Amino acid sequence: MTHKDTYAVVDIETTGGNVASGDRMIQFGCVLIEDDQIVHRFSTDINPLTNIPKQIEHLTGLSNKSVALAPYLEDVAATIYNLLDGCIIIAHNIQFDYTFLSGELQRCGMPALKNKGIDTVELAQILLPTESSYRLNDLVNKFNIEHTNPHQADSDAAVTAELFLILKQKLKNLPLVTVEKMVEISEYLTMETSYFFKVCLAEMKKELDPLSDSLMIKNGIAIKVKPPVFEQDNYREEFHYPLSVKNKEQLFQTKLTTRMQQIKMMDAVYHYFTSNQTNHFAIEAATGVGKTLGYLLPLAYIASVDEPVIISTYTTLLQKQLLEKDIVQLNTILPFTVQAAILKSKSHYLHLTKFQTVLNDPIEQKVEAIYKMKLLTWLTETETGDLDELNLTNYTHLFWNKIRHRGWLIKPEEDLWHEEDFYLYAQQKVEHARIIITNHSFLCHDLNRKERELPKIGKLIVDEAQHLPDVAMExxxxxxxxxxxxxxxxxxxxxxxEKSFIGKLIILSQQLSKMESSYLENMEMNLFSLEDELSDFIHQLLVYCTTATSNKQRQQEQIDVQFNRETNWNLELKKISKKVLTLMSEISYLGFELVHQGLDERHQLTLKERYLLEDFFDVMTTFDEQKDLFHAVFQQNEVNEVTWFSYKEKSPKNSFMIKRSKVDSTRFLKEKLVETTSSILYTGATLEINGSFDYFQTQLGEEELKELIIESPYDYKNQARLWVPKELKPIKGLSKKDYVHMIVEQVENIIENSNENTMILFNSFEMLQEVYFALQQKPSASGRELLAQGFSGSRERMLKRFFRAKGGILLGADSFWEGVDLPGKSLSILVITRLPFESPDRPFVKAKHRYLEQKHLNPFTIDSLPKATLRLKQGLGRLIRSETDKGIMLVLDNRLIHTSYGKQIIRSLPSGLPIEEVATKMIGEKLQLFLRTEEK
Known part of the structure; x- marks a missing residue:
């Protein structure tokens, strides 16, 4: 182990992914590093003597023609082998490059590679814990490394070398105690990546730096010191809200452009919260108004620590944006500082004591080692301990369950890391904040809690308010x-x-006088019985489902069957359900009793044993929730509830789920929020339909809302077009195959005639998937950045890649209809695959419509049409995001033009938007002409 190691940073381009299948190397690039300096570069094209596929040509720029005069691998294999001899090989995703390269060298008569190997993907995952993407291009952009030819081996090898040196420096800047712990864990990493950590540790020990003042070490873990939470002065006595436009312009200076629509909103918000109005207020602020600062600026002069204003927004991502972007911008404008804080549920935060315990547990999978090392780095950077900062695509791995915060069964003061606890710190910040930011889901759950986490709500702003009724239902x-x-x-x-909870608790009960081992034995017997009874019960429910399922449903992978206890319930099933419920209740009682017995003698327990009880309590809580739902479905009956059974045809029993939901959240919101909160401001870009807030008001249980519509500053007449292809066949008459073919044909027509970024919005993931697979096979789409929800990473990661793409294609559903900010060239064409009506076959939709019919209301006009109208308005809102944007919306559903309800939807779209039917063969020419035309 010596700093004299030579590192060979390698990248290769190939015709495909498998040497054994005949794929070949077409380019090799290598950069040598010694003493942290790049000392040599080597690259060569290679004639593979086989065809280079079109998609590889588009990706790399290498064609059969361009490599025709290049050497064969047999000619340069010895040169490459000798170049690498004695070096440690580094690559971005090393297992591919190393294995492929070794296979190709062996094919040419060289020995298999035996070099040590280090993977920069794993290094980046560990040392850059909050990145949303670890693709080479994205990391290179982050560090502003010049990357002249992406997907060319010489250029990729060069930037990987620079990235490696940055990562090495980042590691050496970490506290010694962190790197020592990493070295212990690193043996589980790919190839010899652990060697890199050992080398760096040895170098660090030679020149020890003092610990930074911003860090502290406790129990062998280095964490960032949190800044103290200060009380704020009450600024309202000293500073007054700028009532006139002139005063606002003096305040804004060069930091904020004066927009009359935004000023109109600011004044409306200020007057609402400072007058004694009893009605709640709804403001529709169209895209481009600048709604967020429109309410934040007046709030700054209204909110105080004693009477904070709570802002609820749609997602945790929007929460983060409010705090890290909008509040930061607000504070650059104001002559004082407004302190804001985010309130999320406990489970969003890392529990330090649990992490310390898990850190010393044996590692069973490589991914656990990466997660542990990632968190060790992150703890030296994070002030919040909010796991959302890690930007992971999912947190389903068991590891996250072990280390996330779930509160305490013991007194919080008994926690080893009590003073540094992230959740308690978040609560302290909330107590000292004038603006508290939460999300609709947290708000709705909090309204239902006996002990609320939010302070008493006096003034509330509901942003993206159109979602609140649906979130309340969810x-x-x-x-x-x-x-x-x-x-x-x-x-x-x-x-x-001995590895199960009961097994561990049996051992624990031997040292505790109060823990009854007979409870554990009874519990085990009941669990045996439950397995049998529940299996029999689910089997009989499946028989019931089969008789209630139509032929059309049987052709689908996912089958949903609505359940009505009154009309479809037989005596045998009723009898078994009671048995199942009795067993569940007994298990639940015994489990919670065991937890209490253990906690009564907690001072005799080690930390690990306490957490065993806490984890067991969590499992029993989940079990108890399942028991309560089972009871609600089979022993109760509510008019406003819908229950359905859902399963997959391939594995009906294991995939069997019982789903239950309220059909209407109006009563809940009216009783828990509307009638108990004195001042509520609802705002969003899509609250009204044809100038009326009636639909929105009814959904919330409001009665006499004060209303304001602030029009968009955008010139839709000159900035946008809405086209419907002329030759479209009625959607309802198309088979699934024909429908997919139609969408693909229209998308192909667009991408063959333009190199603009195109977003395609779907109503169903199934259709999105079919179109994605079909587009992957099309030559016109090869070489394009083709991204699809569910296949290309998290929403944030997809949007980042799409924003940087040229000619990118993004397929989205659900959340992509709104909250997507892609100004300018990052989005020019939007394709709506069909009018966004909810599927009437979904059990939930069926139940809601039946519920409305019972109230003598028309479900289509009362529910389906308003929802689809607002959804289409939201979709259009993705397209024009600034005064200079130009964009085309293509709707592949002629019902918009040819039906009376389609014309009703059109009336809700921005005034002046040109809408026309266009022949498919003319679309390419017209979009080129429109997008090329300079604004007058």
Missing amino acids: ASSEVFGYYRMQQLVKLIGRTSD
Whole structure:
């Protein structure tokens, strides 16, 4: 182990991914590093003597023609082998490059590579814990490394070398105690990546730097010191809201452009909250108004620590944007500082004591080692401990469950890391904040809690308010999963299994006088019985489902069957459900009793044993929730509830789920929010339909809203076009195959005639998937950045890649209809695959419509049409994001033009927007002409 190691940073381009299948190397690039300096570069094209596929040509720029005169690999294999001899090979995703290169060299008679190997993907995952993407291009952009030819081996090798040196420096800047811990864990990493950590540790020990003042070490872990939470002065006595336009312009100076629509909103918000109005207020602020600062600036003069204003927005991502972008901008404008804080549920935060315990547990999978090392780096950077900062695509791995915060069964003061606890710190910030930011889901769950986490709500702003009714309904939704129940039973376990909860608690009960081992034995017997009874019950429910399922449903992978207890319930099933419920209740009682017995003698327990009880309590809580849902479905009956069974045809029993939801959240919102909160401002870009807030008002349980519509500053007449292709066949008459073909044909027509970024919006993931697979096969799409929801990473990662793309194609559904900010060239064409009506076959939609019919209301006019209208308005809002944007919306559904309800939808779209039917063959020419035309 010496600093004299020579590193060979390698990148290769190939015709495909598998040497054994005949794929060949077409380019090799290598950069040598010694003493942290680049000392040599080598690259060569290679004639593969085989065809280079079109998509590889588009990606790399290498064609059969361009490599025709290049040497064969047989001619340069020895040169490459000798160049690498004695070096440590580094690559971005090394397992591909190393394996492929070794296979190709062996094919040419060289020995297999035996060099050490280091993976820069893993180094980046560990040392750059908050990045949303670890693709080479994205990391290179982050560090402003010049990358002249992406997907060319010489250029990729050169930037990977620079990235490696940056990562090495980042590691050496970490505290010694952090790197020592990393070295212990690093043996589980790919190839010899651990060697890199050992080398760096040895170098660090030679020149020890003092610990930074911004860090502290406790129990062998280095963490960032949190800044103290200060009380704020009450600035309102000293500073007054700038009432006139002139005063606002003096305040804004060069930091904010004066927009009359935004000023109109600021004044309306200020007057509403400072007058004694009893009605709640709804402001529709169209895209481009600058709605967020439109309410934040007046709030700064209204809110105080004693009477904070709560802002609820749609997602945790928008919460983060409010705090890190909008509040920061606000504070650059104001002559004082407004302190804001985010309030999320406990589970968003890292629990330091649990992490310390897990850190010393044996590692079973490589991914756990990466997660542990990633968190060790992150703890030296984060002030919040909010796991969302890690930008992971999902947190389903068991590791995250072990280390996330779930509160305390013991007194918080008994926690080893009590003073540094992230959740308690977040609560302190909330107590000292004038603006508290939460999200609709947290708000709705909090309204239902006996002990609320939010302070008493006096003044509330609901941003993206059109979502609140749906989120309230989702908050009421519950799922009982047969597979989930099996997993819980397995987790609770057997007395004979020392790794299960019961097995561990049997051992624990031997040292505690109050813990009854008979409870554990009874619990095990009941679990055995439950497995049998529940299996029999689900089997009979599946028989019931089969008789209630139509032929059309049987052709689908996912089958949903609505359940009506009054009309479809037989005595045998009723009898078994009671048995199942009795067993669940007994298990639940015994489990919670065991937890309390253990906690009564907690001072005899080690930290690990306490956490065993806490984890067991969490499992029993989940079990108890499943029991309560089972009881609600089979023993209760509510008019405003819908229950349905859902399963997949391939594995009906294991995929069997019982889903239950409220059909209407109006009563809940009216009783828990509307009638208990004195001042509420609802705002969003799509609240009204044809100038009326009636639909929005009814959904919330409001009665006499004060209303304001602030028009868009954008010139839709000159900035946008809405086209419907002329030759479209009626959607309802198309088979699934023909429908997919139609969408692909229209998208191909666009991408063959333009190199503009195009977003395609779907109503269903199934259709999105079919179109994505079909487009992957099309030559016109090869070489384009083709991104699809569910296939290309998180929403944030996809949008970042799409924003940087030239000629990118993004397929999205659901959340992509709104909250997407892609100004200028980052989005020029928007394709709507069909009018965004909810599927009438979904059990939930069926139930809601039946509920409305019982109230003698027309579900289509009362529910379906308003929702689709607002959805289309939201979609259009993605397209024009600034005064200079130009964009085309292509709607592949002629019902918009040819039906009376389509014309009703059109009336809700921005005035002046040109709408016409265009022949498909003319679309290419017209879009080129429109997007090329300079604004007059």
